[in-house]
Amino acid sequence: MKRFISTICIYIFAVLLVVVPPEMYKIVTDADLENVEGGEVRIAVKKSKTRTNRRIKKLILGDSTGHALYPSENTYDSIVSLACNQAITMAGQYFLLKNYLETNKDNLPTEIILLFTPGTFDNDVDIFAYHYFLKPFPLYEYKSLYTPHLNERIKSIPFYWTANLPFIQTTNYTPSIAVPTEVESQSISELSLEYLLKIDSLTKQYGVPYSIRSTPVRDDRKSRVEDILQDLLNISDPGITEKMREYVQSVEYYPSELFFDDVHLSSPNIPADYLEEVE
Numbered sequence: 001m002k003r004f005i006s007t008i009c010i011y012i013f014a015v016l017l018v019v020v021p022p023e024m025y026k027i028v029t030d031a032d033l034e035n036v037e038g039g040e041v042r043i044a045v046k047k048s049k050t051r052t053n054r055r056i057k058k059l060i061l062g063d064s065t066g067h068a069l070y071p072s073e074n075t076y077d078s079i080v081s082l083a084c085n086q087a088i089t090m091a092g093q094y095f096l097l098k099n100y101l102e103t104n105k106d107n108l109p110t111e112i113i114l115l116f117t118p119g120t121f122d123n124d125v126d127i128f129a130y131h132y133f134l135k136p137f138p139l140y141e142y143k144s145l146y147t148p149h150l151n152e153r154i155k156s157i158p159f160y161w162t163a164n165l166p167f168i169q170t171t172n173y174t175p176s177i178a179v180p181t182e183v184e185s186q187s188i189s190e191l192s193l194e195y196l197l198k199i200d201s202l203t204k205q206y207g208v209p210y211s212i213r214s215t216p217v218r219d220d221r222k223s224r225v226e227d228i229l230q231d232l233l234n235i236s237d238p239g240i241t242e243k244m245r246e247y248v249q250s251v252e253y254y255p256s257e258l259f260f261d262d263v264h265l266s267s268p269n270i271p272a273d274y275l276e277e278v279e
Contacts (some may be wrong), residue, residue, distance in 0.1 A: 038087075038136070041092075044084040047080065047100075048096045050103065055078065058079045059079075059109035059111065060080070060210075060247065061112070062114060063085055066215055068264050070274075078270070080109065083115060086179050087132035091133075091146075092133055096109060096200060098202060101208070109208060112209070113213055115215065124189040134154070139164055140164065147191075186234060193235070199247075212243050212244070216254040217254065217264075218256045218259050222228050252253075
C-alpha cells in the first residue's frame, strides 16, 4: 500500500513538472494574451504595477466603453489608461488604482478619471467574474482588499479557488455553472458603492483629484438611461453624492447610428481624444 501511494505521488509530481512550468512561462511573459479572452485586463493589471517616468496628466480607468475610447494597450503622451471592462467589477477598478498609485507615489498623475457607461454601476460579481476577475486578480494577492460582501459573492462561485491554478489561468475555462446567487437589480450595486467609496478615500489619501465621467450614450436609449441617472442622483452617501451629480451632468447623447451595439461606438466614430472634445 505504501509503495502504491509513493508511486502515485511520484506520478503526480512528474505531471506537475511537465504541466506547470510552461504555463507559468506563459503567465510571466504574456505569451498567451492573443489566445485568452480578456487580455485587456491582464494588460491593465501589468501597467498598474509599472513605474511611469513621464509626467502624466490623466490616469484613466473604466469599463469596455472607456477602453474603446482609451485602449489600455495604447501609449499616450500624457495619459495612462487602465480601462478594460465591466466584468472586473468596481473592486477590480479599485485594485488597479491602488496598484498604480502605490507604484507611482513619487510621480502621481494630475487627475484621475473613471469612464463608465451608465449601466456599469449595477454590476456585481456575475458569471464573468471567474475569468475576468479571479484570474487577473489572484486571491493570494488581493483577498485582503475584499469587503465581506465581495468575499461572500466570490465564495458563491463554484470552484472559485481553482481560478489561479497556472493551467487554468492561461485558458478561457470558466465553470459552466459559475452563476452566483442573484441579487436584486438596482442602478448601483452594493459592491459598486462600497468600492467607489474606497476609491474616493484612496484618492484623498494620495491627494489626487478624481472625477467619474460618462462615455457616449445612444440617443435612442435616453429614456432608459434617464431612469438610471435619476437613481444615481438619489444616492445619499455623502462620500459619493456630489460625484454622481457631476457624472449625470457629463452624459452626452450621440446619434444611435454611430454605435455598433447598445453602448459601444463603432470604430470609425471614436474621437481621437473624447475627454478633450467634451471639456
